[in-house]
Amino acid sequence: MPATSTALLSLQQALDLPHEPGASLGQWRWSVRQRMASVRDALIDETDHPVDGWLVARGGAAIRERNTLLNRLTAMGPAVLESPEVDQVRIDMKRLLTDIAHHFQRLHDLAYDEVELELGGSE
Numbered sequence: 001m002p003a004t005s006t007a008l009l010s011l012q013q014a015l016d017l018p019h020e021p022g023a024s025l026g027q028w029r030w031s032v033r034q035r036m037a038s039v040r041d042a043l044i045d046e047t048d049h050p051v052d053g054w055l056v057a058r059g060g061a062a063i064r065e066r067n068t069l070l071n072r073l074t075a076m077g078p079a080v081l082e083s084p085e086v087d088q089v090r091i092d093m094k095r096l097l098t099d100i101a102h103h104f105q106r107l108h109d110l111a112y113d114e115v116e117l118e119l120g121g122s123e
Contacts, residue, residue: 004104007038008097015093019086020054033080036073043070046107058065069100093107094123 016037076093083089090109091114 006041007035007042008101008104011035011039011093011097013050015090015097019090025086028086029081033077036077036080036093039097040070040073043073043100059088062103065106069096069103072096072099081095101121 011032014028014031017028017031019025046066073096076096077087079089081094
């Protein structure tokens with residue numbers, strides 16, 4: 001399983017773990033926060049974007065989307081560790097995780113389209 005998929009799955013599993021007040025809530029917060037770092041690293045590590053042709057605009061949009069997702073992930077860090085509204089944090093993090101998964105799917109689609117363009121498509 002690629003590192004990106006592993007990071008996303010690991011964060012999803014941490015979010016799904018039950019949390020209870022007290023020590024286990026602190027463990028849940030810390031576990032989620034650590035896995036957020038892996039997802040952040042996966043977003044930062046993405047570097048392949050088309051440099052010519054009709055895919056350049058989509059590559060630029062992917063970079064802007066990545067930066068937006070990184071900003072959202074960074075903004076969620078303190079909330080995960082400190083917010084008293086743990087259920088809302090979980091909901092917000094799951095939404096962010098879904099958006100990140102969609103972003104990576106768009107990157108895979110972009111890479112596929114780039115290869116298809118180089119090979120000549122279905123002609």
